Amino acid sequence: MKEAKQKKNVPVLPWMRSPIDVSLFEECPLHLFPCLDPRLEVALKNMGFSSLFPVQVAVWQETVGPGAFERDLCINSPTGSGKTLAYALPIVNVLSSRAVKCLRALVVLPTRDLALQVKEVFAAIAPAVGLSVGLAVGQTSIADEISELIKRPKLEAGICYDPEDISLELQSSVDILVATPGRLMDHINTTKGFTLKHLRYLVVDETDRLLREAYQSWLPTVLQLTRSSDESLFPCGKTILPSTFGSMNTIRRCGVERGFKGRSYPRLVKIVLSATLTQDPSKLALLDLHHPLLLTAGQRRYQLPEKLKSFKLICESKLKPLYLVALLRDLGGEKCIVFTSSVESAHRLCTLLNFFGDLQIKIGEYSGLQHQRVRSKTLEEFRGGKIQVLISSDGMTRGMDVEGVRNVINYDVPKFIKTYIHRAGRTARAGQTGRCFTLLRKDEDKRFKQLLQKADSDSCPVHSVASNSIEALHSVYVSALEKLKETVVSETTRKRKINFKSSGADKRKQEKHLKE
Numbered sequence: 001m002k003e004a005k006q007k008k009n010v011p012v013l014p015w016m017r018s019p020i021d022v023s024l025f026e027e028c029p030l031h032l033f034p035c036l037d038p039r040l041e042v043a044l045k046n047m048g049f050s051s052l053f054p055v056q057v058a059v060w061q062e063t064v065g066p067g068a069f070e071r072d073l074c075i076n077s078p079t080g081s082g083k084t085l086a087y088a089l090p091i092v093n094v095l096s097s098r099a100v101k102c103l104r105a106l107v108v109l110p111t112r113d114l115a116l117q118v119k120e121v122f123a124a125i126a127p128a129v130g131l132s133v134g135l136a137v138g139q140t141s142i143a144d145e146i147s148e149l150i151k152r153p154k155l156e157a158g159i160c161y162d163p164e165d166i167s168l169e170l171q172s173s174v175d176i177l178v179a180t181p182g183r184l185m186d187h188i189n190t191t192k193g194f195t196l197k198h199l200r201y202l203v204v205d206e207t208d209r210l211l212r213e214a215y216q217s218w219l220p221t222v223l224q225l226t227r228s229s230d231e232s233l234f235p236c237g238k239t240i241l242p243s244t245f246g247s248m249n250t251i252r253r254c255g256v257e258r259g260f261k262g263r264s265y266p267r268l269v270k271i272v273l274s275a276t277l278t279q280d281p282s283k284l285a286l287l288d289l290h291h292p293l294l295l296t297a298g299q300r301r302y303q304l305p306e307k308l309k310s311f312k313l314i315c316e317s318k319l320k321p322l323y324l325v326a327l328l329r330d331l332g333g334e335k336c337i338v339f340t341s342s343v344e345s346a347h348r349l350c351t352l353l354n355f356f357g358d359l360q361i362k363i364g365e366y367s368g369l370q371h372q373r374v375r376s377k378t379l380e381e382f383r384g385g386k387i388q389v390l391i392s393s394d395g396m397t398r399g400m401d402v403e404g405v406r407n408v409i410n411y412d413v414p415k416f417i418k419t420y421i422h423r424a425g426r427t428a429r430a431g432q433t434g435r436c437f438t439l440l441r442k443d444e445d446k447r448f449k450q451l452l453q454k455a456d457s458d459s460c461p462v463h464s465v466a467s468n469s470i471e472a473l474h475s476v477y478v479s480a481l482e483k484l485k486e487t488v489v490s491e492t493t494r495k496r497k498i499n500f501k502s503s504g505a506d507k508r509k510q511e512k513h514l515k516e
């Protein structure tokens with residue numbers, strides 16, 4: 001209680017008190033958009049976009065427009081409002097005139113699936129202006145990733161080269177890199193030729209999530225590597241003189257311009273975003289923002305998508321699976337994501353539902369318990385419509401953008417408003433309508449109301465399911481529960497065996513090691 005009070009009293013940083021209100025901007029048709037490279041206009045049309053969303057217009061103003069990337073941007077805009085293109089478009093537009101290929105923009109995301117999603121957006125526009133986009137997420141082996149990211153010089157046969165010179169001439173194959181923190185650190189620490197010294201743009205997407213976890217200190221490392229050093233202020237002969245192959249340096253000089261206060265220039269421009277951006281000064285300080293500007297939609301800190309409708313279903317705990325099945329039947333196979341409070345309950349619920357027999361809905365599990373390969377396959381099938389219902393834990397779903405998700409169901413009530421926002425935000429995206437249903441016990445209702453009020457949402461009518469459809473499901477439920485129990489027992493035994501075998505192997509290894 002005391003801690004909660006203290007949190008409320010954390011002062012809001014002065015620059016956060018006068019944000020730019022994104023909701024005052026209007027959608028802008030592509031042909032009226034100022035300074036947009038015509039090749040990008042074509043690429044956007046090929047994506048099926050005819051205009052740009054308010055947040056995209058507002059960010060453009062502060063980047064390519066009059067703002068000219070002079071300030072770092074903190075963007076707090078609702079889920080599904082188009083934040084990805086809001087940063088991808090200006091970065092690609094501005095880099096379209098670059099002469100030499102090197103890594104100039106880095107986008108960091110907390111999960112692999114999210115990084116893949118963002119890479120797709122860049123890949124849809126960047127090639128139109130001759131830019132390449134890379135991915136560093138650990139989806140393939142590090143060797144494969146390196147060969148995608150780093151270009152080796154073509155060496156002439158018969159000539160003896162100094163290995164030092166060759167390593168200097170390894171070049172980036174990509175202009176823009178989308179990465180998860182772990183793999184990014186692997187490349188920083190071990191990949192020859194991987195350098196951030198030409199980096200001009202750093203995007204930290206899902207900022208609050210990325211700042212919550214240190215992920216091998218990726219942020220201080222990136223900031224350190226892109227900061228001006230004495231060497232770049234007074235470059236020594238080695239860096240001034242081009243090597244045999246003509247190496248290139250981005251020299252960050254200390255700026256004397258107003259507001260730069262001795263910071264290096266050209267500086268690293270930062271864009272940080274979330275639908276629930278943190279206001280915590282100590283967290284924001286980690287980003288070392290330059291003259292930051294906040295862009296936010298409206299006056300409220302937390303916002304739900306405009307066309308989202310929230311509903312609640314009040315039922316006893318033990319009847320929750322029956323209410324869920326009845327609801328899924330009512331939704332008639334529409335694409336839907338069901339959220340549980342943990343990876344274990346997602347697994348159990350998915351197993352149970354699949355024992356219900358003739359639901360005529362394909363249900364898939366999507367959680368951190370699974371191997372990445374399995375998870376990616378499930379997501380692909382969900383995108384393609386092969387699976388209609390995804391049972392998911394929270395960890396993996398931030399930012400996930402799947403077309404046609406009409407409904408979100410909170411099987412377990414979210415504890416925090418941020419969780420509600422990110423879960424509900426998987427529907428009602430890009431101006432579409434969507435519904436979020438929450439299953440509640442009676443005694444949870446009051447807390448849930450208070451939770452929704454934090455997003456200024458008072459409207460959450462009760463959605464009822466026919467009591468006869470609940471009764472009709474009873475006998476199937478009992479047998480499904482029996483099968484679930486058997487499955488849980490056999491899974492636990494299997495796990496124990498695997499653990500026993502692996503600990504035995506570890507012991508044998510240790511003994512062998514001691515003998516040696």
Ligand SMILES: Nc1ncnc2c1ncn2[C@@H]1O[C@H](COP(=O)(O)OP(=O)(O)OP(=O)(O)O)[C@@H](O)[C@H]1O
Pocket residue numbers: 048049050051052053056077078079080081082083084085274275398399400401425429430
């Ligand atoms: N100008 C546009 N016209 C039409 N659709 C768009 C436009 N910009 C983005 N979209 C679509 O809107 C959807 C949401 O975009 P995006 O994933 O960038 O949202 P977001 O604000 O990052 O959401 P979240 O906070 O959940 O990550 C995507 O399907 C995207 O293709």
